[in-house]
Amino acid sequence: MDNAGHGTAAWRVRGAALGWWLVAAAHAAGGDGEISFRSLLADMTDLGQLAEYPSPAYTCRQFSSYDRASTTPDDPATWFANGDSGKFLRVEERDGRKEFVMMDADGPGAIVRIWATHKDMAGTLRIYLDREARPAIEAPMKELLGGQHPHLPPPFACETSKGFNLYLPIPYARHCKVTSDLEKFYYHVGYRTYAAGTPVVTFEPGQFAACAAELKAAAGKLSAPEMALDLPSDAGRKTADLSIAPGERAELDLFEGERAIRLFRLWWPPSGDRDEPALRACVLTMTFDGETTVAAPLGDFFGSGPGIQPMATLPLTVTKDGAMESRWPMPFRQRAALAVQNHGPKPVAFQLEAVAVPRPWTERSMRFHAKWRIQHDLPTDPKIDWNYLTARGRGVFAGVSFSLDNPVRKWWGEGDEKIYVDGEAFPSHFGTGTEDYFGYAWCSPQLFEHPYHSQSRCDGPGNFGRTSINRFHILDRIPFQRDIRFDMEIWHWEKCAINASVLAYWYAAPGATDAFPAIRPDDVRLRPMAAHKPTVVPGAIEGESLRVIKGVGRLDPQEWDGDSGGAHLWWHGGQKPGDSLLLGFQVPADGKHRVLGRFLKARDYGIAQFEINGTAAAAPIDFYNEGVVHTKEIDLGTFEMKKGENQLGIAIIGANPKAKKAYMVGLDYLRLVPGS
Helix, strand or coil: CCCCCCCCCCCCCCCCHHHHHHHCHHHHCCCCCCECHHHHHHHCCCHHHHHECCCCCEEEEEEECCCCCCCCCCCHHHHCCCCCCCCCCEEEEECCEEEEEEEEEECCEEEEEEEEECCCCCCEEEEEECCCCCCCEEEEHHHHHHCCECCECCCCEEEECCEEEECCCEEECCEEEEEECCCCCEEEEEEEEECCCCCECCCCCCHHHHCHHHHHHHHHHHHCHHHHCCCCCCCEEEEEEEEECCCCEEEEEEEECCEEEEEEEEECCCCCCCCHHHHHHEEEEEEECCEEEEEEEHHHHCCCCCCCCCEECCCEEECCCCEEEECCCEEECCEEEEEEEECCCCCEEEEEEEEEEECCCCCCECEEEEEEEEEEEEECCCCEEEEEEEEECCEEEEEEEEEEEECCCCCCECCCEEEEECCCCCCCEECCCHHHHCCCCCCCCCCEEECCEEEEEECCCCCCEEEEEEEECCCCCEEECCEEEEEEEEECCCCCEEEEEEEEEEEECCCCEECCCCCCHHHHCCCCCCCCCCCCCCCEEEHHHCEEEEECCEEEEEECCCCHHHEEEEEECCCCCCCEEEEEEEECCCEEEEEEEEEEEECCECEEEEEECCEECCCCEECECCCCEECCCEEEEEEEECCEEEEEEEEEEECCCCCCCCCEEEEEEEEEEECC
8 A cells, every 4th residue: 555645744634623622722731630732741751750650540551463363371372473463453444445443442541652563654544532533633654653744753753673653642531543544564552541530631633733832842851861850959969989899799878868869870981892791790789768679780770781882761871981871760768778799700990970859758659660680591482471570569660671692693572562460361561572562673683762762782693692672661651559560472583592681660669579589690690692603505606696687576685594694685575476587697617507596485475487597497486384494405407507697587476375475585595516
């Protein structure tokens, strides 16, 4: 489906939509005690609110396109189902078109996040509020979610490594429905639901103009969070120069009284190896009113584990010169202290600073929690739900930082997030892939940063090596009254063993508990990773090296572990039966040569006929397979060839009845056997 006819990036306001706004302009942006577009804009950047249990109270849940075959963890065969595209609540006919319903929820409530991805993001997104016949918001998906709309530039909306994100609060008093006319794509819609009777002012398009100042202020704070922290003149400040020998522990009293730490800085002298072993080996603990609620390696605490990975997000910043800054609010009633234990073999030295402001402790006040765990040599087969967080008590979930050691280039993050709140039997957040949860898509190794999420490291090639990612739930924070459990599927394209670590951030009332184990010295010993060396088949003419003479569709080198040379030639992008491709390859000498080829098979690959220099090769080959695999070497036949460039022709003749009809072909290599 193309984008023709959608016009420029602009809101389409139907019927009397502007009239609604003009009639209610005096109160539509919200007044005292009301939930409104204006009040929720302030919620986007006010980290201080995280430390108070929400009032009015609400739940936060998510609609998504997860595979509906996943119904119960008691059935492992379906619980990890992976057909996550194009799953909707239902299909509706409206104005002569089909609309695929992504969300349908009663209010009062508010949308707090929309994420989606598709190969070209065609189609229109429509948001219907309070059961009105016409949408309050109607815009091309790529423009609305990709930061191209004039009212919603980055960081409200943006594309981050192929994932399209919209962080825009859209409140509604009675009901909300979200649809698209694009039939196959991946999506999440996060939303709050308030208790019945909570005063919520429904969003109206004219509020963009009424709240122009608030939009500008929010964008400024999101884009430069370190400049947005307005500390009062009576803020207390504590600084220290710490030098810690191997095996030693440094302790530091910070503040007393009813206060909250609003700024915590650390300056680490960077070295050529990015200080990865030392930052992982030094464990930070923080204690508030005698309760230790923070336990994490230093680098991981600042969201950049295991070393110094530059990034800038709303709560955390790391610079390339080793400066780290946390803006998480950390309230306490009587006393705050910290300690750093050096589990490494070398002495460490760094500077730190903490700034605290007066803050009354109330019945809604909560303590800051940040806990870390790691599992070395975690097998990827069989698939499991790996726990990010299990906590009990009353609190609010605020995000995670995750790091991974991947020994292969194949994608490690096909697994979905599953978040259970207050004893739910089925998760109220069920995602579509690990990278989708973290705001990007298609296992992209491209680095990115956004106020609410980032990928600060992906060593490569492909997804080999160490990866560091995070996502922070600010506007979409998740309250819980009794408990929360956050699992992420371990769903890897390769059977191997990985090292996985996670740091969860949350707030909880005094006395809350969690399931994080104590950090042991062996946990924080950074294990070296061997350099990636792709296998090369002797005599292979790599598919990605062939010259394209002519053809339709797209041709790209695609990295894949197990490929000779680490990549193959991928023919994709819209070909159909009857389409053909002509490639040139080099032959060292005149004479007869037997041509062997190794290819890939997958569920969206076609049936192809090959020819060499215009002469048909072996019988057509069916490249369908439910999973992605290599073929064995296939004998295409023996041909008379000339020295220099010869030609390989590929023609699409159909597809297996079970295949998704995309008619792709993947060529790893050709190999010539002279004189055959």
